[in-house]
Amino acid sequence: MNKLKILHVGPSKDVIGGINTVMSVLEEFGESRQLEFIRAPTYNSSLDIKSALMYLNSVMKAFTNTYDIAHIHLSQRGSIIRKLLYMSALKLAKKPYIVHMHGSEFKLHHSKMNKISKKLINTLINGSAKVICLSESWQVYYASIGIKNTVVINNPTPFKKISHSNISKSEVFQVIFVGEVGRRKGIYDLIDAIKLIKDTRQDLRLIVIGGGEIEHASTYSLENDCKDIISFVGWQGRDFVLKEVMKSQVLCLPSYNEGLPMVILEAFSLGTAVVSTNVGGIPEVIKEGVTGFICSPGDSNKISHDIIKLMDDNIRGPIVKNAFDEIDKYSPVVFVDKVKEIYLEVIK
Numbered sequence: 001m002n003k004l005k006i007l008h009v010g011p012s013k014d015v016i017g018g019i020n021t022v023m024s025v026l027e028e029f030g031e032s033r034q035l036e037f038i039r040a041p042t043y044n045s046s047l048d049i050k051s052a053l054m055y056l057n058s059v060m061k062a063f064t065n066t067y068d069i070a071h072i073h074l075s076q077r078g079s080i081i082r083k084l085l086y087m088s089a090l091k092l093a094k095k096p097y098i099v100h101m102h103g104s105e106f107k108l109h110h111s112k113m114n115k116i117s118k119k120l121i122n123t124l125i126n127g128s129a130k131v132i133c134l135s136e137s138w139q140v141y142y143a144s145i146g147i148k149n150t151v152v153i154n155n156p157t158p159f160k161k162i163s164h165s166n167i168s169k170s171e172v173f174q175v176i177f178v179g180e181v182g183r184r185k186g187i188y189d190l191i192d193a194i195k196l197i198k199d200t201r202q203d204l205r206l207i208v209i210g211g212g213e214i215e216h217a218s219t220y221s222l223e224n225d226c227k228d229i230i231s232f233v234g235w236q237g238r239d240f241v242l243k244e245v246m247k248s249q250v251l252c253l254p255s256y257n258e259g260l261p262m263v264i265l266e267a268f269s270l271g272t273a274v275v276s277t278n279v280g281g282i283p284e285v286i287k288e289g290v291t292g293f294i295c296s297p298g299d300s301n302k303i304s305h306d307i308i309k310l311m312d313d314n315i316r317g318p319i320v321k322n323a324f325d326e327i328d329k330y331s332p333v334v335f336v337d338k339v340k341e342i343y344l345e346v347i348k
Helices: 018-033 049-063 078-091 106-111 117-128 136-144 187-197 214-223 236-246 262-269 300-310 312-329 333-345
Strands: 004-011 036-043 067-075 098-100 130-133 150-152 173-178 204-209 232-234 250-253 273-278 293-295
Touching: 004 018, 004 049, 004 333, 018 036, 018 067, 018 262, 018 333, 036 049, 036 078, 036 333, 049 078, 067 078, 067 333, 078 098, 078 117, 098 293, 098 333, 130 136, 130 236, 130 333, 136 150, 173 187, 173 236, 187 204, 187 214, 187 262, 187 300, 204 236, 214 232, 214 273, 250 262, 250 300, 262 312, 273 312, 300 312, 312 333
Parallel strands: 004 036, 004 067, 067 098, 098 130, 130 150, 173 204, 173 250, 204 232, 250 273, 273 293
Antiparallel strands: none
16 A cells, blocks of 8 residues: 655644644654655744745645645644645645644634634635544534534544553652643642642642743742742753653643643653643543542642642552553554544545
């Protein structure tokens, strides 16, 4: 069988984030599944004239005969504009494409659009052969705004499970946060929760990995007498992030909106308990008290109580095991096979 060639439309490989991780999983594990991905970057971290030329060059690929189907990764803000132009180019080229919806804030941005913009984006998304949603709750939302022909495929873990016998935890009780430092990801709620429990254990530590409002959040931690407990290390490479997630006893991601965060699935794989919120696809992955703990956004009291519970090895141990047992459903091979089925359905 000849390899299926996919024009892979999304950020360049230097962009840090969940979308790039998903794209990398498809590209890495697709090779053994007779899939050849041709990366067509529409965004990079430089935002200069070279970035604009990269985008134009990428759009021109839509008019070539080097691929069988295009796979567009769509999120929010500028991504919507860039991908609308790209979908228009694919329509002109009469090429089949699927749209992979990632945006955790897509709902917010869509609600602020005028009627003409909403109609345009819906028309082009509905012009795709299939729309991939990250969870059933997102599928219900897309249906409510008129987006059709959807299918749910959860995000994958980007690697195979690691045996618990090979996982070594920190000697201190380490909580980790990974993501954009700001209100949307709930960092201030987490700092409030840490303040409530900072006297519970002398060895309690919080490591914050991510860019954004670092200076403001650092000042906030100082004002709440948590400066010595919390470390802000900025954005770090993937190896550093995974090492710190593996070392930590708890991952806390108290977001106000999400798709389906990759870091939660990574924590499941790495034997780290998860505390998060009931937004996006998270409640479909975390079962309260079984595979982790979830609360409403902004509920610092519940976050603090859940972290205290997880200080007990007899509570944390079974939760970590249950989450670890669930992770096979999110394996990269299972994910790639599901996406490949869509490709074959579209081009048959």
